[in-house]
Amino acid sequence: MNKEWLTNLVGKVLKIDRGGPESRTGLLLGIYDDHLSILTEQEGVIYYKTDHIKSITENVKNGFQFQLEIPEDFTFKAADNFIDILDDLRNQWVNINRGGPEKLEGVLHDVNDEYVTLTLNEEVIRLAMFHIRSISYGARVEKPKEDEKSEKNKDNKDDGKSENNKDDGKSEKNKDNKDDGKENNKDDGKSEKNKDNKDDGKAKKNKDNKRQWKRKKKIKIIKQKKKKNSISHK
Known part of the structure; x- marks a missing residue:
């Protein structure tokens, strides 16, 4: 050949x-x-x-x-x-x-x-x-034993599971963080709304107080005028 x-x-x-x-x-x-x-x-x-x-x-x-x-x-x-x-x-x-x-x-x-x-x-x-x-003359390569093959396949399988679990853990953590972010945003929204409501309440109260003060002042002026007129007639 x-x-x-x-x-x-x-x-x-x-x-x-x-x-x-x-x-x-x-x-x-x-x-x-x-x-x-x-x-x-x-x-x-x-x-x-x-x-x-x-x-x-x-x-x-x-x-x-x-x-x-x-x-x-x-x-x-x-x-x-x-x-x-x-x-x-x-x-x-x-x-x-x-x-x-x-x-x-x-x-x-x-x-x-x-x-x-x-x-x-x-x-x-x-x-x-x-x-x-x-x-x-006997120079040879030994075949892998079935136990070694099984162990190798098991290790590969376990490595795959560990990697998947690791990824699942990351995904779950990211999901939790995302949910926490949403919850925080929601709470921030509530806090902002409460703050706005509180500020509106204060403003309204101040406005009412100002009106009440003007009304009292006006009544006081009217009373003073009436008293003055009464003194003049006498």
């Missing part, structure tokens, strides 16, 4: 082969001279020799299901060619091939251009390099 074309697919979730024991779905991590690496949910990082891959499928509409959250510090082995990857895996427990009669697991001890040597219990197994289609 064309390396340049495959490089454009790095970072996408793909399906290797349409079926059979070697078919897996995972995130394409890298493209190299004679192999590629993908991250799967169940088996972690798998290295596939490109000359054994029959097809690569990309779901351009909905995408394949992939639930792993890759941490920023996640690392995996990488090399330009497949035999260098095998050299890096010496003395580690590996799984060779995904299925079929040539599926093997054990500790990888020796690597050369013709074959690899594994040990499993009392057995020493030599497998021709040509028959190795894929290999994995």
Whole structure:
């Protein structure tokens, strides 16, 4: 397969082969001279020799299901060619091939251009390099546990509730302040009206007092005139 074309697919979730024991779905991590690496949910990082891959499928509409959250510090082995990857895996427990009669697991001890040597219990197994289609060594990302997912969803839900309650509290406070303002305005209106009424009452009383004073003065003047006239007649 064309390396340049495959490089454009790095970072996408793909399906290797349409079926059979070697078919897996995972995130394409890298493209190299004679192999590629993908991250799967169940088996972690798998290295596939490109000359054994029959097809690569990309779901351009909905995408394949992939639930792993890759941490920023996640690392995996990488090399330009497949035999260098095998050299890096010496003395580690590996799984060779995904299925079929040539599926093997054990500790990888020796690597050369013709074959690899594994040990499993009392057995020493030599497998021709040509028959190795894929290999994995256990580098994986753990799936979030259901409890952690539930807790995370609960926290998000609680945060949403707290934010809503906070907003409701603000709204209620603003409403109360608004109502208080209306009530104060209403009271101010009453006070102003009472003041006006009080001022009107005072003005009216002063006016009445002034009239009464004028009336008394007029009566006093009339009485004085009558008294003067009486004295004159005598």
